[in-house]
Amino acid sequence: MQNKSCRGLIVFGLVLLSTGSLTGCLEIQQVAENAARGSGNERLAKTIHGGGNLIGGLLPIGYEEEQTIGQAIALQVIARYGGVYDQPNLTRYVNLVGRSVALTCDRADIEYRFAVLNHDSINAFAAPAGYIFVTRGLLKTIRNEAELATVLGHEIGHVTQKHILDIIQRSKQIAGVAEAGLAFANKNPDAFKNVIDGAVKKLLDEGLDQSKELESDRLGVIFASRVGYDPTAYVTFLDRLRTIKGDDQAFFKTHPNFSNRLSVVQSTIREQGLQATGILLADRFSRSSNGTL
Amino acid sequence: MNHRCALLAMMVSFVTALTMTDTAFGETVYVAAKTAQMRSGKTSLDPVVASLKLGETLEVVKRDNRWLQVQTTKGVTGWIYSSNVSASKPAGGDNELAALGRSFRRTDASSVTASAGARGLDKASEGYANRSGITQQQRDAVDRMTAYKISDEEIQAFLKSGRLGEYAE
Structure with missing residues (x-):
């Protein structure tokens, strides 16, 4: 009989939790938890408390948590890619291009920060909360500002679509870890480290799903085009990258093949009616990077 | 009887069409840029x-063309x-679900120091750096x-010098 009423109370609590408003939910959860504790049923109180955490684990990650995750991943990217390339004028230029593109992206309310990694490989990475990196090697292959704008637009796309957070959210559910809040990270630093290391492995070693890369390719040209850059610059850049990379298997482990990417970008330009403005700004790129790469 | 039904249907259609026309006139858009300027004319040279x-x-x-006359x-x-505008309202900050998730996960607000633009790694990132052998230089x-x-x-000055955005010729 007691079991029956316990089950009833749990179901009642969880139904209220899943249907109430934000504050209402918390109050109801607290009332249900206190009621269970008051009746001497500590086990039930814990279950209701855990129910809240379980639901929390299934709900999206908030911006404060995203910043913590973004910082932790950024630390690891910098550590593994030779540190930040200390050229203030170049850093400032990359930030100006990146922030101009971010100004009218689909998630314009957050801060975007850009840094150049002191590494010869041709690569770029985006960590949550707008921590974006390009390698010195990548900048060496770029010929004008429009190409840089579309590359940064691609990385901004990973942030607007919360691609890394999505991976963390899913891994958290698979691992049965309900909590990924800051309180959890502070109290369980080893578990938090595991979550971050898993995300870093996916970002740097395994690569994101091809669908996420292609989605960011599409967004990259759209975001750069909104500011007025010529979106066809990305086609030229990808084509050059194809020539450079050839059949580099390590690169294709983390990126979709170029035919796919070029086809997606060209159809996006066509379908979205993006204007080939001819704005490439090769001189400004050359002046800003001259002698620093 | 059939004629009356047809007449009624026509009247309903007419009223619906009128309402739809009104809606089309009252087009609402939202500022989609982090900051945007409203000018007295349709060029970037206007005040x-x-x-x-x-x-x-x-x-x-x-x-x-590429400019809209609008009223705040x-x-x-x-x-x-x-x-600088979009037809749909841009999502800002945490959506309600994310905020709900954070509340349920019982985020310890006092451990957050990394509000946008603030200086310093937050406590959890610092803890991660300690456990991962991240150097001071990297931090x-x-x-x-x-x-x-x-x-x-x-x-804005950067966009202007590149003839980008609203400064395009």
Whole structure:
């Protein structure tokens, strides 16, 4: 009989939790938890408390948590890619291009920060909360500002679509870890480290799903085009990258093949009616990077 | 009887069409840029009459190529570059679900020091750095990145010198 009423109370609590408003939910959860504790049923109180955490684990990650995750991943990217390339004028230029593109992206309310990694490989990475990196090697292959704008637009796309957070959210559910809040990270630093290391492995070693890369390719040209850059610059850049990379298997482990990417970008330009403005700004790129790469 | 039904149907259609036409006239758009300028005319050389913020509601008065004449909720009328607005309201900050998730996960607000643009790694990132052998130099790099500031005026000047956005010829 007691079991029956316990089950009833749990179901009642969880139904209220899943249907109430934000504050209402918390109050109801607290009332249900206190009621269970008051009746001497500590086990039930814990279950209701855990129910809240379980639901929390299934709900999206908030911006404060995203910043913590973004910082932790950024630390690891910098550590593994030779540190930040200390050229203030170049850093400032990359930030100006990146922030101009971010100004009218689909998630314009957050801060975007850009840094150049002191590494010869041709690569770029985006960590949550707008921590974006390009390698010195990548900048060496770029010929004008429009190409840089579309590359940064691609990385901004990973942030607007919360691609890394999505991976963390899913891994958290698979691992049965309900909590990924800051309180959890502070109290369980080893578990938090595991979550971050898993995300870093996916970002740097395994690569994101091809669908996420292609989605960011599409967004990259759209975001750069909104500011007025010529979106066809990305086609030229990808084509050059194809020539450079050839059949580099390590690169294709983390990126979709170029035919796919070029086809997606060209159809996006066509379908979205993006204007080939001819704005490439090769001189400004050359002046800003001259002698620093 | 059939004639009366047909007449009634026609009247309903007429009223519906009238309502739809009204709706089309009252087009609403939202500021989609982090900051945007409303100008007295439809060129970037015209004086700025108002600085608008992300998500602000605007009523469209008329369209002219890549510029829109709009009115703010305070009744100020001016022109805005079309890339700076969108038909749907941009999502800002945490959506309700994310905020709900954070509340249920019982985030310890006192452990957060990394509000946008603030200097310093937060406690959890610092803990991660300690456990992962991240050097002080690498921590400082993320610290500087977090604090890196560029003003809206600098970005506007950069766009202007590149003839980008509303400064396009």
